[in-house]
Amino acid sequence: MxxxxxxxxxxxxxxxxxxxxxxxxxxxxxxxxxxxxxxxxxxxxxxxxxxxxxxxxxxxxxxxxxxxxxxxxxxxxxxxxxxxxxxxxxxxxxxxxxxxxxxxxxxxxxxxxxxxxxxxxxxxxxxxxxxxxxxxxxxxxxxxxxxxxxxxxxxxxxxxxxxxxxxxxxxxxxxxxxxDVVGVEIGGCTKNVVAIATGLADGIGFDANARAALVTRGLAEITRLGIAKGANPLTLSGLAGIGDLMLTCTSVKSRNYRVGYGLGQGKELDEIQAELGQVAEGVLNAKSVRGLAAQVGVEMPISDAVHALLYEGMSAPDVLQALMGRDLKSEI
Ligand SMILES: NC(=O)c1ccc[n+]([C@@H]2O[C@H](COP(=O)([O-])OP(=O)(O)OC[C@H]3O[C@@H](n4cnc5c(N)ncnc54)[C@H](O)[C@@H]3O)[C@@H](O)[C@H]2O)c1
Structure with a gap:
């Protein structure tokens, strides 16, 4: 063609x-x-x-x-x-x-x-x-x-x-x-924010447990947003959902993961972005995902934490501590 x-x-x-x-x-x-x-x-x-x-x-x-x-x-x-x-x-x-x-x-x-x-x-x-x-x-x-x-x-x-x-x-x-256009798009625009969170955890020096928890709970909040926007939740269990999330959240090839990793190591955002020299969509997506979540009244604690880290002056350890200290709840 x-x-x-x-x-x-x-x-x-x-x-x-x-x-x-x-x-x-x-x-x-x-x-x-x-x-x-x-x-x-x-x-x-x-x-x-x-x-x-x-x-x-x-x-x-x-x-x-x-x-x-x-x-x-x-x-x-x-x-x-x-x-x-x-x-x-x-x-x-x-x-x-x-x-x-x-x-x-x-x-x-x-x-x-x-x-x-x-x-x-x-x-x-x-x-x-x-x-x-x-x-x-x-x-x-x-x-x-x-x-x-x-x-x-x-x-x-x-x-x-x-x-x-x-x-x-x-x-x-x-x-x-x-x-499912909405589902495919929701998967793509949210996973970069979660990748900043997994990069952050790895940059601080945490390991596989924290990464797996963030990916899984990240998928849970992405699915909540997707359903509220009219997506088929099964789409988010597919390539454009968990598939892309796994890829982005676990590889140093991901610019968004590298942004999180650098922040976890105490670097400044400007410095990390200058080193990348390319677009890391997750940095802006953290703002838009927060806006989308507010629009449809959905809770997205991991995305909120990334927003707090990037735009509200919260420190990396405080962000992760705030996530761990949230009210206890049932998984599903
Ligand atoms: N890189 C990847 O592995 C990958 C994989 C899947 C999806 N994506 C998505 O693809 C999109 C593009 O990412 P990328 O990695 O190719 O970015 P990039 O930074 O590598 O390239 C962006 C390109 O867009 C051009 N551009 C910017 N503003 C423009 C404008 N106003 N008019 C014309 N061209 C303009 C730039 O000159 C540049 O060549 C992003 O949404 C990203 O999330 C990237």
Whole structure:
């Protein structure tokens, strides 16, 4: 399928590489012209995925209109706070009937809108049935290296989910379909916050017990939020829920885990973010998840603790102590 990927960071480039590995023509676009130039000149994204050769069929175009022209699938892979602006820029170039797949995990901070709501806000109604959302346990670098990966692609129309599934499917990249857009999006935007908590516990020097407790209780609060927002709780037991949570909460490859780890070791947030040099969505998601939880009246103690740590000046040991000292309750 002829595709365009908007956002040539780690994830956009890895997914562009998956699509182009099938021999299809794939065009990348980004605001960063230098990144685009290295894709064309060196067949590599030296900033985000260094030393990984990209397929010859993956090209970059600095002109958004010509990058999108003739595309049957437009993949949106920009940070969540840039999604509205980028979608508005792209809107006039996207032909009716083009599949539009967001692979971004996050919530628009000012409006508390999920990416599906942002895209429905920006694109005319005729495009809405063609919107799809890809999420699940997937580090960009592993996908770009061709390591086996499974994800979920959700769309309101099964036919759309299946078409996008087919477009992404390769011998190493296996998408499953779902019609639970809300569930898939909730899993993606909340897990980064819990990953900051597990990173924090590990950074302080705790071990497997604390990590397993945070992942499990993290899933419990994510599921509560999901149900309140209309998700199928089973989605959160799947790839886009526990799958992504396990991945993000237990690996140093996760930027959000590394943010938590650094804080646990006593580093300042600014210093950690400067070292990362890339987006750690969980830092902003901590604000938006708190907002979403308040909106639907759901208790999310781990996310609240991360918020207290990042934005309310609470110290790392105090945050974990506050979690342990909460009122005792039944598990389910
Ligand atoms: N990296 C991963 O392993 C991974 C995996 C799954 C999902 N995601 C999600 O994918 C999204 C993107 O993450 P990433 O890791 O690729 O981020 P990144 O920081 O690696 O890249 C973001 C890219 O978006 C571009 N960009 C930023 N603002 C833009 C704008 N206004 N217009 C056009 N381009 C703009 C940047 O120039 C950059 O190339 C996030 O929501 C993230 O949670 C990432």
């Amino acid at each position: 002829r595709a365009t990927v908007i956002g040539a960071g780690s994830w956009g480039t890895a997914l562009g590489s998956v699509l182009a590995s099938k021999g299809d023509e794939v065009t990348m676009w980004d605001i960063d012209a230098e990144t685009l130039a290295t894709i064309n000149d060196q067949h590599e994204n030296s900033r985000y995925l260094p030393d990984i050769p990209l397929p010859e069929t993956l090209r970059a175009d600095a002109d958004l209109g010509s990058a999108i022209e003739g595309s049957e699938l437009v993949v949106l892979a920009v940070p969540s706070q840039a999604m509205r602006q980028v979608a508005e820029q792209a809107r006039d170039f996207v032909e009716p009937g083009t599949y539009i797949c967001s692979v971004t995990k996050g919530v628009e901070i000012d409006t508390l809108m999920m990416m599906s709501e942002v895209l429905e806000d920006v694109f005319p109604v005729s495009h809405h049935p063609y919107l799809a959302f890809l999420s699940g346990p997937s580090f960009a670098v592993e996908v770009a290296q061709g390591h086996p990966t499974a994800v979920t692609i959700a769309a309101q129309w099964n036919r759309v989910a299946k078409a996008v599934q087919q477009a992404f499917h390769t011998s190493f990249f296996r998408p499953y379909t779902s019609n």
